[in-house]
Amino acid sequence: MKPVFYIPILASLVLAALVLSMGEDPDRTNPISAEAEPLASTLLPMSRGLTLALVKDADRRETPLLVTGIGDAEILAIDLTEHGAGHTSDLLGVVDDLGEHALAGLFAETQRGGAVGVSKPYAFDELLSVAGRGQRHVASGTNFIEHAEETRSQTVFNFPKFGGATPPVTTVAYNESMLLDYEVELCMIFDRDIATIDEFDAATKGVFLCGDFTDRAVLSRMIDVDDFDSGSGFSDAKSGPDFFPSGGLLVIPKDWRRFVGEERIVTLRNGHLRQDARGAEMILGFRELTEKVLADATSTRFLYQGDSHRLIEDGKIGRDQVLMSGTPEGVIFMPPTWRQTARGIFRYVVSGAFLTQTSGYEYVVNSFVGEELDSGRFLQPDEQIKYKSSSLGTITTTVVFGDEDAEGLLASAR
Known part of the structure; x- marks a missing residue:
């Protein structure tokens, strides 16, 4: 007959095994504090600043634009090469060359419906990055x-x-x-x-x-x-x-x-x-x-x-x-849960990996990464x-x- 004190030990082992076998919720997410109103993109008023963009023209030349309107799928903008700018990706240089006052005048003319600053539509997929060419x-x-x-x-x-x-x-x-x-x-x-x-x-x-x-x-x-x-x-x-x-x-x-x-x-x-x-x-x-x-x-x-x-x-x-x-x-990303860490340690011991040159820390991290890969929580194709x-x-x-x-x-x- 087995001693009575074995029973709580066995019960604890069974409970630990059950807890460790519980996977993490694949749909878990970090909480966020969101504003009540949906975000709507609008053009910054000219009184507060200039908005510029960059496209390529029919000859594949980089063409700076002065933006006069923003929609859901396109912008309205003035081709600045028609007003003295060169074909360049240096938008800050364009502002320096033409001057903020002149650009504000072009924008104002467009708002009045004048011909000198006629805006044209450009789809978002026509726009180039404004980040420059740095690597x-x-x-x-x-x-x-x-x-x-x-x-x-x-x-x-x-x-x-x-x-x-x-x-x-x-x-x-x-x-x-x-x-x-x-x-x-x-x-x-x-x-x-x-x-x-x-x-x-x-x-x-x-x-x-x-x-x-x-x-x-x-x-x-x-x-x-x-x-x-x-x-x-x-x-x-x-x-x-x-x-x-x-x-x-x-x-x-x-x-x-x-x-x-x-x-x-x-x-x-x-x-x-x-x-x-x-x-x-x-x-x-x-x-x-x-x-x-x-x-x-x-x-x-x-x-x-x-x-x-x-x-x-x-x-x-x-x-x-x-x-x-x-x-x-x-x-x-969410840091490893205590269960993920415990499972990694358990696998490290049971697999015999502790007898190899693999450190416990490295093994537990790889165990965590493997679980996260299996969960499919991170971005997937399409x-x-x-x-x-x-x-x-x-x-x-x-x-x-x-x-x-x-x-x-x-x-x-x-």
């Missing part, structure tokens, strides 16, 4: 309080993001090893290199809507969970040719602080609202971010594809670089992510297989 940018992490809480971050941090911007109607490549996640952000460019805070203050600033895609599998494996600012994981997880979708409207506000603070940005996943915030919710504004970046110009701790990098080169944010705001709450804003237009991105010809899906997004 390296300055990204910001956990710069919104609620997102910092949902990712358990203790601080705002920066890292270099590699890869050029894609246009406002685009695709992002997926493969089956990815945990593909979305982020909506505000982005800023300057009419000069920024090496001091005085140069930031003096610079003409352009603001546009942007997105940031992340492979959370890569980040989970590489991140230093005790020090997000260590430079490990973020550049590898957030860089690449498809991971920087950028808007087609550039606003040059007269009061950039007011504009950024009031601008509302949202993310829609297959039509469902998943992020909703205003720029005023940033922990560090763009000026404070600039100060932080310039103060961190010499460290080579930032890793990307096995090499060490500085956050910025030559002690400056280059004119061809973008400064990113960070994202609000509502991303797909899904559509739409980033929207109050005055900066819309970005529409369709998820496609990495080796897939994206033309058909891109056409459907349009």
